Amino acid sequence: MFIVFEGIDGTGKTTQVNLLARALSGRGLPVLVTREPGGTAAAEAIRRLLLDPAGESLEPLTEVLLYAAARAQHVARKIRPALAAGRVVLCDRFADATLAYQGFGRGLEIGALAGLNALAAGGLVPALTFLLDMPPAEALARLKRPADRMEREGIEFYRQVRRGYLELAAREPGRYRVIDARPAAGTVHGLVLAAVEEMLHETVCRFSRA
Numbered sequence: 001m002f003i004v005f006e007g008i009d010g011t012g013k014t015t016q017v018n019l020l021a022r023a024l025s026g027r028g029l030p031v032l033v034t035r036e037p038g039g040t041a042a043a044e045a046i047r048r049l050l051l052d053p054a055g056e057s058l059e060p061l062t063e064v065l066l067y068a069a070a071r072a073q074h075v076a077r078k079i080r081p082a083l084a085a086g087r088v089v090l091c092d093r094f095a096d097a098t099l100a101y102q103g104f105g106r107g108l109e110i111g112a113l114a115g116l117n118a119l120a121a122g123g124l125v126p127a128l129t130f131l132l133d134m135p136p137a138e139a140l141a142r143l144k145r146p147a148d149r150m151e152r153e154g155i156e157f158y159r160q161v162r163r164g165y166l167e168l169a170a171r172e173p174g175r176y177r178v179i180d181a182r183p184a185a186g187t188v189h190g191l192v193l194a195a196v197e198e199m200l201h202e203t204v205c206r207f208s209r210a
């Protein structure tokens, strides 16, 4: 089972991935936590290139190809093997981040990006995607660390990215769960866990009927 957390910076993705991992591990499920860009040594090296605020400024196309390269490595070397071994994979961002940031945010053509994503991910689609949603000003105010290269974008950029995510979620209501990210982390976690339990329950029922 492949579960992804999306949302603009500061909405609590990493917090929620960790809380869910703890809850599922506590129930005896084998869990793998990973993130994008990154997840393997080569993909983490690409991450550093992408997010280093002191680095050379990147052309939008260069940026999107680097994300795709990191994703191809991550899916083939880490995510697919873990899924094949029966683990629940929790991923902090995935392919829809490319559509939201580079497509809706930077204005690259969405259809072309979707094609690139399908190629990089080898057709892998999450079973469930959580969109942690809240206004950008509040989300960015939560970040206490220094801004990375993406975060130096203005607030209007993040408004577009948020709009993009909401549109993606509206297009695929079966896969997406949009969650208000403003309440306390424990409250958000309760909603996340309920949705995962519902999906696990459906999966078990489907298997027992088969």
Ligand SMILES: Nc1ncnc2c1ncn2[C@@H]1O[C@H](COP(=O)(O)OP(=O)(O)OP(=O)(O)O)[C@@H](O)[C@H]1O
Pocket (backbone or CB within 6 Å): 007, 008, 009, 010, 011, 012, 013, 014, 015, 016, 142, 143, 144, 181, 182, 183, 184, 185, 186, 188
């Ligand atoms: N529900 C919440 N309410 C208030 N603060 C929160 C909540 N969830 C997380 N935080 C805090 O907000 C900050 C950002 O959270 P977190 O790192 O989980 O977000 P993120 O979406 O992973 O951000 P990024 O995209 O930058 O990686 C952290 O300091 C975290 O402790």
Ligand SMILES: [Mg+2]
Pocket (backbone or CB within 6 Å): 013, 014, 015, 092
């Ligand atoms: Mg994070």
